Amino acid sequence: MIKITLPDGSVKEYEKGITPLDVAKSISEGLARNVISAKFNDTVVETVSSLDEDGKLVLYTWSNTEGKKAFWHSSSHIIAQALEELYPGIKLTIGPAIENGFYYDVDFGESSVSEKDFPAIEQKALEIARGKHNFKMRSVSKKDALQFYKDQHNEYKVELIENLEDGTITFCDHDTFTDLCRGGHIPNTGIVKAIKIMNVAGAYWRGDENNTQLTRVYGISFPKQKELTEYLHLLEEAKKRDHRKLGKELELFTFSQKVGQGLPLWLPKGAALRERLENFLKKAQKKAGYEMVISPHIGQKELYVTSGHYDKYGEDSFQPIHTPKEDEEFLLKPMNCPHHCEIFNSKPLSYRELPKRFAEFGTVYRYEQSGELHGLTRVRGFTQDDAHIFCTPDQLHQEFLNVIDLSLYVLGSLGFENFTAQVSLRDPEKPEKYIGSLENWEKAENAILNAAEEKGLNFVIEKGEAALYGPKLDFMVKDALGRNWQLGTIQVDYNLPERFDLTYKGSDNEEHRPVMIHRAPFGSMERFVALLLEHTGGNFPLWLTPDQAILLPVSEKHEKYAEKVLNSLENHEIRALVDVRNETVGKKIREAEMNKIPFMLIVGEKEEEQNTISVRKHGGEDLGMLSLKEFANLVEKEISSTLKSF
């Protein structure tokens, strides 16, 4: 008999040689039907592997990331079989699961595949799947494994096997197909009900451009046809909402090869939108007692030696800037905190003057590999809506509450209701990893946890995820593809006050060390605008959107009246423009829809006579003829319904 420990901590005894599937059956039939993968003592196993010793067992279904991985990895075997049957003589290399689906790298030799071939491959793969063939693992000696692929003239698999140790090599069989494989499959091919080739791309063998170029076949599969349909729909939607596409269409930002990758250029409409966002936050910050400061974008080596960043400034960063003076070095600033510490240090302060809250829209530069760059979400230069709060340890709790309030106000005013929060605490088993006294850590962690609870935040706690200098609270939102991105962050820091020897005079007339909070409700202007674009599909909140209204004169003779209305709208602080092109109103409306302009104001004979405008909302709703005053009230009302004052 062996003892199996389940994730809930319960221990059950089974006969040696039992399979994960049997264990599932012993729990419930429903679970057994859904189990598609398992992990035993931290190693991925098949659902039909025999368990021969005591150990911890985790069972996975499609709803787990691990389950999806086994599902997609198994699907790559099916696609490989389909390809081999349709294109005899091709050479298979590797075929792993990825974040969304799987791929298989194939040497097609003289053949090639393109989009028109996808349906036939998918058809063949589905036929195989429907056969409900079991995936069966077996051990093979190195000699036999090599012989198997030498017979197929597959030099890729031969190379892979040559690097493996004899005794560790396994093959996986299903139907008529055999592949070199470490394992991790679903029980049988029949579970795969929908399979789709997404695209093909070139890929070098082992990623080395000196090697043969292979064809990478990307695919995805699902246990239900409906899920595939939904996924394809989501992809379509995501494509429409891709902030790179929208940013270009709405003329918000651009990139230039000459300026450099990952260095956005904000076009007039984007720069104005960003300024509105900044002014919105500035206003709230002013009320919350922040003071703006401005610091340079470089700092001397000495600054970063003090902060401790210099040692970490490795070869994968922007390299130091030298000057005519020997030994003089500057760094592009990767964060604003060292500069703000020096501002704090510029004059002696007493406890009566704390908290000090220095805020700056500070542009920082961090090197990313060009392959990592992605629109505005991952760039090499970005502007943090940064602030550093310097306070006494006793003020920490209240300051944290205030910062959460501000963060919630920001997310709420911009329509991000579905954010998640994460509190990152230190690993209690490794206290030596962290800077600062135990007492201060407890104070800080309690301050965060209590503040998060008091504010009724829906948050998860991650132990061991704190920064080495303090605990933190992050806000996360999803992009159009459902990927999580960190936006706002609040971090406690005991390290920099120590390193910069920051002090204030306490009521006891002694020097004390302040605590520091780093915080950025947007995170960065670039990433926030990107997420906001994907979240809203470019239909920004009315207070923020570039053009709030467009005037569409029915014909040339109404242009003068349109200009008059435009002036009047400007007096009401409504951002509007006139479309004076010699086009039909229908075409102008279609283009205004594409440009996501919230209100289309049509002016013709009747409107001019009655001193009104005919108002059409983005999306098609007709609000009829309104006076300018009525329209201005409408705009004001809509704005105040989303943009509360802080």
Added chain:
Amino acid sequence: MIKITLPDGSVKEYEKGITPLDVAKSISEGLARNVISAKFNDTVVETVSSLDEDGKLVLYTWSNTEGKKAFWHSSSHIIAQALEELYPGIKLTIGPAIENGFYYDVDFGESSVSEKDFPAIEQKALEIARGKHNFKMRSVSKKDALQFYKDQHNEYKVELIENLEDGTITFCDHDTFTDLCRGGHIPNTGIVKAIKIMNVAGAYWRGDENNTQLTRVYGISFPKQKELTEYLHLLEEAKKRDHRKLGKELELFTFSQKVGQGLPLWLPKGAALRERLENFLKKAQKKAGYEMVISPHIGQKELYVTSGHYDKYGEDSFQPIHTPKEDEEFLLKPMNCPHHCEIFNSKPLSYRELPKRFAEFGTVYRYEQSGELHGLTRVRGFTQDDAHIFCTPDQLHQEFLNVIDLSLYVLGSLGFENFTAQVSLRDPEKPEKYIGSLENWEKAENAILNAAEEKGLNFVIEKGEAALYGPKLDFMVKDALGRNWQLGTIQVDYNLPERFDLTYKGSDNEEHRPVMIHRAPFGSMERFVALLLEHTGGNFPLWLTPDQAILLPVSEKHEKYAEKVLNSLENHEIRALVDVRNETVGKKIREAEMNKIPFMLIVGEKEEEQNTISVRKHGGEDLGMLSLKEFANLVEKEISSTLKSF
């Protein structure tokens, strides 16, 4: 007979051997009395030198820079004599005129001088001056010159003479004193009526710290005692108005050794003031049709190869930033124009969309030697209120008019009435030095000249001072010491549109090259704020000043009322604060005066009863008791009297 050409072009004949003084006499007795120096054929000569050939003669009086130079150089001889008489055995080295006065570097051996010795030296120097001794030049052989100083054991002069060629060595005698000297003196010592030692400082022989340290004696002298008194008064004033001192006292900005020299940190009050300045300009620019953009602070090598700056990026600049990728190089941006050209290039434009006016408060970085750095006027990182106008050649004139209007509006709103303007044109004799066609240059020069004249600007024309890429118009203002600084600039550029291959589609459907205007009405935020501080002595215009009013409760029991008034002032958008310290009202008033706060609002028993405030203006004027409404109106009126709308 020889022919002498005077600066007005007139030619007169004189007997060979005539002196500049004689020439002056032949023109007028008044001139002869005032001539103190001369230049003959571009060489400085004495007023008593004999002229032996045809040539161009310029006569200088005290009002010329060259006249002052001779005056101060001569005064250094007088001081040297005084020092030698008072401190026998000292060794003289060199004693040139400088921008304000002169110095003499002296090896005092065992002796030393300090401030307490200055009056005796000045007294002795004046005695010598009153002797009206003529300055007489004479040639000396190298051998005799060496012997003269060897006898005095003066190794410094010996070293100087050893580096001179025999036959070119001259001595200057006056009274009992002789000095090695190239010439350039006033006629006699009697012209110096006032002489003052300013300070002494250490200076290494030949500026090399491995050499002996000498004592540098700084002095200044004037033809009238009254001028010295005025100068000393100006210095006192300038010291009070020094923007570095005021900036610290008013807590506007600071520097940090760790961040680096020449990299200002804007403190809360300074950052807020700067933001008000920026918003002021943004508002005017918006009306003038500018669009804001935002670009990064670095650019790839490729960008600067295209712009032509890369070749000029020499060893005296911030060096390129390398990255993990071989051959990848970025530069800290020294100007914003290349980035704006890339923004212009980001989409095709038609003539109907021009002019494009891209504005950015763009922070740029330029390396300066640490000795060149000076407060906010000469820094290594500064923010230009930059904009680039891209227009058709035909639009140039109107755009220039508009930019002059904007520049005058900016200078006027900030109280700079006494600016000067300079139009820099190309050197008509060296057309090959410049980029762009003759036709375009003529168009641009005429556009500038006509615009400057149309606007009634008081300007000087400097031929040959144009940039190689186009003519320009600069605005200059003086600092507290009367030194000229360039603030605003307007420059035409034919070069970058060419290099970046900028085009627009003309009405003829062909591609055309736009013209570019660089302009910055402030110049840079740093320099502008520095000059404004010196210009106003920290008493900023009311709309701009950090704290417009301070509430001074007479005692603790009126603090609550003071807070109520504060709230009410905030609602009127008046920036105010309350001084709640436990100090007398008298002391609070004195400090508010020091902090340059325009209005002191005293609140006590009577004020609280009657719901009023007692208003005292900065400088002492008592405006009596006012209601809040009356005070708010007063503030509004004063603001609108300086800050016109554009």
